[in-house]
Amino acid sequence: MRVHAQRAGALLGGLMFPAWSMADWTLNMTPGVTGTSNEIFSLHMxxxxxxVVIGVVVFGVMFWSIFxxxxxxxxxxxxxxxxxxxxILWTIIPFVILVVMAIPATATLVDMYDTTESEVDIKVTGYQWKWQYEYINEDFGYFSNLSTPRDQIENRQAKGENYLLEVDNPLVIPVGxxxxxxxxANDVIHSWWVPDFGVKKDAIPGFINETWTxxxxxxxxxxxxxxxxGKDHGFMPVVVEAVPEEEYNAWVAEKKEAAERERQLTQKDWTMAELMERGEKAYQTACAACHQPDGSGAPPxxxxxxxxxxxxxxxxxHIDIVVNGKAGTSMQAFGNQLSEVDLAAVITYERNAWGNNTGEMVTPKEIFDYKNQQ
Amino acid sequence: MAVTGVFMSAVADTHAQDHHHGPAKGISRWLLTTNHKDIGTMYLIFSFAMFLLGGTMAMVIRAELFQPGLQIVQPEFFNQMTTMHGLIMVFGAVMPAFVGLANWMIPLMIGAPDMALPRMNNWSFWLLPCAFLILVSTLFMEGGAPNFGWTFYAPLSTTYGPPSTTFFIFAVHIMGISSIMGAINVIATILNLRAPGMTLMKMPLFVWTWLITAFLLIAVMPVLAGVVTMMLMDINFGTSFFDASGGGDPVLFQHVFWFFGHPEVYIMILPAFGAVSHIIPAFSRKPLFGYASMVYAVGAIALLSFVVWAHHMFTVGIPIVGQLFFMYATMLIAVPTGVKVFNWVATMFRGSLTFEAPMLFAVAFVILFTIGGFSGLMLAIAPADFQYHDTYFVVAHFHYVLVPGAIFGIFASAYFWLPKWTGHMYDETLAKTHFWLSFIGMNLAFFPMHFLGLAGMPRRIPDYALQFADFNMVSSVGAFMFGATQLLFLLIVIKCIKGGKKAAAQPWDGAEGLEWTVPSPAPYHTFATPPEVK
Structure with a gap:
């Protein structure tokens, strides 16, 4: 069925747009790379x-009358x-067709809902406007932000191949x-979609949804x-890297080590210059989307x-609002989103950048103590 | 008996005096009128103005989407445009246009002198400009207009909404009151003021579809009012209906909203079904095929519309049993809808067809609405919906049922009854040009959206990946073409009001119904004495 459908689809496409390259004129859904996405594709076709057949018959009679x-x-x-x-016939026949359709659809749905016996569990949290991936059994996690440069979005630079579909840290999963x-979700409802997997599920604040691939x-x-x-809905892509198992295991080990190193950095003595340098980077990923790269914001x-x-x-x-957020506004609590080091760096940066020359700095240790007091 | 006789003659006397009353002069004619024709005209003018305003916003959207990258507007404003476009088109253009048609045509079709509740009629119209003044004014407020989509999902519209959200809620309340009063009026008129002999199963289909629509309105507009009131409380009075951290549930919002929202989409299409069921027989010169099954089909669609709401929510994590129920119920809608399409085609079959503008729009309605129905059936298949949901495939689907569905239905009705309203024939050549440009523009704008959605483009995004660039450009070109063409409609109507060939009482040789028994233009007061229906 599927192969026929694909061939027919390609033929149809070829007939409709003979002169154009098909690369940019994709007409149909793609079958994807998972069992689920293949079943969905076959239902779709x-x-x-x-x-199409019903349409040909009905419109055929109509066009005959018109002619x-x-x-x-x-x-x-x-x-x-x-x-x-x-x-009576044209009430019953459509009903029968619908029943025929409903049977495979029901089977696919039951399969999609079966989230038991998973081998890897990943918690996906939607934030305005990024994704957080936490590997539940491995004790580490990270954020995944859009990595397309602002200059490409604002047409000051040629757009790259994966424009708007590229991130700094993709989700990594093992094949098979x-x-x-x-x-x-942390704030509003988001929805996590990878077309090639046939997986789309809403991420709802306060509730946990399950799906699998x-x-x-x-x-x-x-x-x-x-x-x-919200405003950057179009700018929070999902990128998933599926890798062979050994590669996945090596990656997990490395991630765990990096998480441990990061925890130790809190104890280090930081200088103003180091904090400013790290703060600028952290500010660009965590804060600039709303408060703008130059700190000018977008009031109100x-x-x-x-x-x-x-x-x-x-x-x-200042520390309080960054760590705990501000209820009833878009200002999130960054206490659990950023490490102590990044929190200290961002706050130090904000107090000294763009002419805010307070000369004051806060160290990761101070942030650590502040969070523990709460 | 004698008492009744005296009473009757008293009524007859006042009627006799009424005959000498023309419309009042100046602005007070329009502000204070209780005449169904004046109020119908005002509704139609208002809805067309809103159509142009909402259309302008669509042009901004399509201009931004003409190419990848941000060129014209920022994402904040883009979201305001998509939101306001949807709200204005649904509540400002399509719904008032059908109320306008109802006001003009229902009394004429059932042989009533006016609507049953004329003062309330005036009030329900004049609430609308107030509501939309409030809604549109939010564009100029600090923080901008509503930016959370016409479906205003919480908590994006509550905790995270702009300060203008409270004004939006107030505007929705006023629109709701207006719609409910309009619906009460329609029901009261149809059930009480039908000419002697016009039994329910002899009513014209436009009257039937509007009767059912009015019941839908009364059932669901209070639900909409309820959901926006819950938002109001969450925003201003510290409740947590939709906030999980206070024990609420964001998904509750969606259930309540779509319990209103799904019947709402039928509210926007059923009257068009009715109008098309007059126009196709008229230009086929053959009676409507399957009148009774048409009525039952509309009733079935209306009933089913209450038990399918969660098909808008297949990805929110509804338990599988619920998922299956809503999938099966939604698929069932294809049966009565199919019956209607088959009946229209059977009406045309072995008729004697001509293709004046109303017929062109009506035939396009049947074909393109059916395409929207097909994509609707595809969307009903829950597993497949996981791929279609919130992509441009959905945008294509609902624009196919609303533009060539509702809006072509309204254009068809307008051309069909313009001779009755103005006493002149419209310019047929211009009207046909209007049709063909609209037809081509609309298909160019919306058909490629199917491809975009299937290729993976999410809806409501101001910028997109490069593989979507070509079809977006085609779509924008089509949208500009469709948008510009609507100015031609304005020209045609103005021309028709000002003059043109005199229209006979019965300008279409195949048309039937009481409205064609009164002269063209229809006098200010009609059916002071009810006609007899056999």
Whole structure:
């Protein structure tokens, strides 16, 4: 069925747009790389062809009438206006077709809902506007941000091949294993979608949704957030790297080590220059989307930091708002999103960048103690 | 008996006096009118103005999406445009246009002198400009207009909404009151003021579809009012209906919203079903095929519309049993909808067809609405919906049922009844040009969206990956073409009001119904004495 469908689809496409390169004129869904996505594709093609056949019959009769029963052709109107048998038939036949459709659809759905016996569990949390991936059984996690440069988005630079579909840290999963995703969100509803997997599920704040996938072919797969989640909804892609198992294990070991190193950095004595350098980087990934790279913000939703009382006056208030957020606004609590080092670096950076020359700095240790006091 | 006789003659006397009353002069005619024709006209003018405003916003959207990258507007404003476009088109353009048609045509079709509740009629119209003034004014407020989509999902619209959200809620309340009053009026008119002899199963289909639509409105507009009130409480009074940290549930919002929202989409299409069921027989010169099954099909669609709401929510994590129920129920809608399409085609079959503008729009309605129905059936298949959901495939689907569905239905009705309203024939050549440009533009704009969605483009994004560039450009070109063409409609209507060939009482040789028994233009007061229906 599927092969026929694909061939027919390609043929249809070829007939409609002979002169154009097909690369940019994709007409149809792709079958994807998982069992689920293949089943969905085959359902999609079946229902599409059923619709095409019904369409050809119904519109065929209609076009015949338009062609043959025109007044200008001298057509005299008939006077019939009901026929019980015909009316019963065209109620029952569609019903039967629907039942035939519902059977495979039900089977696929049952399979999609079976999240038991997973081998890897990953918690996916949606934030405005990035994804957090936590490897539940491995004790590490990280954020995945859009990595397309601002200059490409604002047309100052040529757009790259994976424009808007590239991130700094992709999700990494092993091939051939059942991976379960536990989805939630930190602020508003997001939706996590990888078309090639046939996986889309809403990430809802306060609730946990489950879904799963098993990818057999190594590769990089790209998707996007599909639930409107605010201003940068179009700028929070999903990138998944499926790698062979050994490679995956090595990657996990390395990640765990890096997480441990990061924890130790908290104890190090930091200089102002080091904090400023790290702070600028952390600011660009975590803060600049709202408060802007130059600290000018986008009032009233996103206040300016440049010259603001928070960033230039009471240090304790500044730490509090960054760590705990501000209820009822878009300002998130970054206490659990950023490491102590990054928190200290960002706060130090904000107090000294863009002419906020307070000369004050806060160390990772101080942040660590502050969080423990709470 | 004698008492009744005296009473009757008193009524007759006042009626006799009424005959000498023309419309009042100046602005007070429009502000204070209780005449169904004046109010219908105002509804139609208002809805067309909103159509142009919402359309302008669509042009901004399509201009931004013409190429990848951010060129014209920033994402914040882009989201305001998609939100306001949807709200204005649904509540400002499509719904008031059908109320306008109902006001004009229902009394004429059932042989009633006016709507049953004329003062309330005036009030329900004048609430609308107030509501939209409030809604549109949010564009100029600090923080901008609503930016959370026309479906305003919480908590994006509550905790994270702009300050103007409270004004939006107030505007929705006023629109809701207006719609409910309009619906009460339609029901009261149809059930009480039908000409003697017009039994329910002799009512014209436009009247039938509007009766059912009015019941849907009364059932679901209070639900909409409820959900926005819960938002109001969450935003301003510290409740947590939709906030999990206070014991609420964001998904509750979606259930309540779509319990309103799904019947709402039928509210926007059923009256068009009715109008098309007059136009196709008229230009086929043959009675409508399967009148009774048409009525039952509309009833079935209306009933089913209450038990399918969660098909908008297949990805929110509904338990599998719920998922299956909503999938099966949604698929069932294809049966009565199919019956209607088959009936229209059977009406055309072996007729004697001509293709004036109303017929062109009506035939395009049947074909393109059916395409929207096909994609609707595809979306109903829950597993497949996991791929389609919130992509451009959905955008293509609902624009196919709303633009060539609702809006072509309205254009078809307008051309069909313009001679009755103005007393002049419209310019047929211009009207046909309007049709063909709209038809081509609309298909160019919306058909490629199917491909974009299937290729993986999410909806409501201001910028997109490079593989979506070509079809987006085609779509934008089509949208500009469709948008510009609508100015031609304005020209045609103005031309028709000002003059043109005099229209006979019965300008279409195949049309049937009481509205064609009164002169064209329809006098200010009609059916002071009810006609007899056999």
């Amino acid at each position: 079946t229902i599409l062809w059923i619709c 043959a029963h025109r007044k200008s052709q001298g057509a005299k109107p008939a006077n019939f206006h009901e026929n019980t048998l015909v009316e 294993k059942k991976v379960r995703f536990l989805l939630t 098993r990818v057999d072919k190594p590769g990089i797969y790209r998707g996007q957030c599909t639930e409107l989640c 939703a996103f206040p300016a930091l440049k010259g603001s009382p928070i960033a230039t006056q009471d240090m304790a208030a």
